[in-house]
Amino acid sequence: MSQYVFGVDIGGTSVKLGLFDVKGILLDKWEIPTRTQDSGSLILPDIAESIRNKITEKQIDTELIAGVGVGAPGPIDSAGVVHKAVNLGWDTFSIKVTLEELLQMPVMAGNDANVAALGEMWKGGGQGSNDLILVTLGTGVGGGLIVGGKVLTGSAGAGGEIGHIHVEDNETESCNCGNKGCLEQYASATGITRLANRKLKESDKDSILRDGEVSAKTVFDAVKEKDELAMEVAEEFGKYLGNALAVIAGVVNPDAIVIGGGVSKAGEVLMDYIKPYYEKNVFHGSRDVKFSLATLGNDAGIYGAAKLVLDI
Numbered sequence: 244m245s246q247y248v249f250g251v252d253i254g255g256t257s258v259k260l261g262l263f264d265v266k267g268i269l270l271d272k273w274e275i276p277t278r279t280q281d282s283g284s285l286i287l288p289d290i291a292e293s294i295r296n297k298i299t300e301k302q303i304d305t306e307l308i309a310g311v312g313v314g315a316p317g318p319i320d321s322a323g324v325v326h327k328a329v330n331l332g333w334d335t336f337s338i339k340v341t342l343e344e345l346l347q348m349p350v351m352a353g354n355d356a357n358v359a360a361l362g363e364m365w366k367g368g369g370q371g372s373n374d375l376i377l378v379t380l381g382t383g384v385g386g387g388l389i390v391g392g393k394v395l396t397g398s399a400g401a402g403g404e405i406g407h408i409h410v411e412d413n414e415t416e417s418c419n420c421g422n423k424g425c426l427e428q429y430a431s432a433t434g435i436t437r438l439a440n441r442k443l444k445e446s447d448k449d450s451i452l453r454d455g456e457v458s459a460k461t462v463f464d465a466v467k468e469k470d471e472l473a474m475e476v477a478e479e480f481g482k483y484l485g486n487a488l489a490v491i492a493g494v495v496n497p498d499a500i501v502i503g504g505g506v507s508k509a510g511e512v513l514m515d516y517i518k519p520y521y522e523k524n525v526f527h528g529s530r531d532v533k534f535s536l537a538t539l540g541n542d543a544g545i546y547g548a549a550k551l552v553l554d555i
């Protein structure tokens with residue numbers, strides 16, 4: 244009987260690792276730097292070495308380890324093959340096969356945002372849910388969909404790319420992906436800042452935002468002060484995101500929608516702007532959904548990666 248599982252979350256600058264028991268109790272967590280040189284060829288050997296060191300340190304019998312789950316930024320299909328991860332320097336290869344050869348134990352891999360959704364469902368803001376939408380509002384907009392308890396990976400690992408859903412025909416600036424009018428351009432931290440700067444230019448209303456730095460944080464701080472212009476920005480943000488979530492819900496019929504990422508630190512006030520649009524426009528069969536904030540923060544990835552292995 245397995246007792247332990249490792250969860251690994253590979254980021255552009257550091258790799259987070261967690262040792263869990265199979266019930267999902269985090270026993271230890273640590274980080275190593277992500278060495279992206281040489282087309283990222285050192286990343287998996289570094290991870291293997293770090294895990295081997297931990298096994299020795301904790302004197303764990305390898306027979307008691309269920310395996311290692313890995314989340315990484317990029318499209319990763321259900322066979323554990325990554326299809327180009329630009330941030331890591333990776334081209335197309337099997338993370339699963341490579342790491343299994345290095346460690347001689349079962350490995351599963353998935354896209355980091357999808358894996359984080361699994362983590363939030365298992366031990367975070369989506370506990371008890373089986374059909375969940377996770378949307379992470381950070382520098383970009385990430386997302387993960389869980390359908391029937393399983394991550395929706397898609398054919399090439401690009402399932403759940405909520406940030407690049409087209410929501411605006413009249414956008415003139417390009418998104419990082421090259422398209423115009425993606426959700427990310429309005430609902431990410433960068434997007435909210437952009438909306439605020441546009442609004443400040445168009446309007447001659449007084450606003451706290453005219454006095455200092457404009458960021459997603461200062462916008463929602465100003466909303467809490469009942470700043471009218473900031474509330475208009477929040478309304479626009481809520482309209483784009485609430486409506487997009489209503490569209491996704493039309494496909495997924497979720498029981499939970501979890502909002503995470505840096506912007507979610509603004510708290511429950513976000514829901515005041517997202518929910519009205521969601522509830523107004525969603526099909527009635529999906530109206531009764533539980534909205535919550537993500538609770539695992541930066542640990543969602545290691546939790547979800549560990550769960551990926553336990554779900555085999």
Ligand SMILES: [Zn+2]
Pocket residue numbers: 406407418419420421422425427
């Ligand atoms: Zn895009």
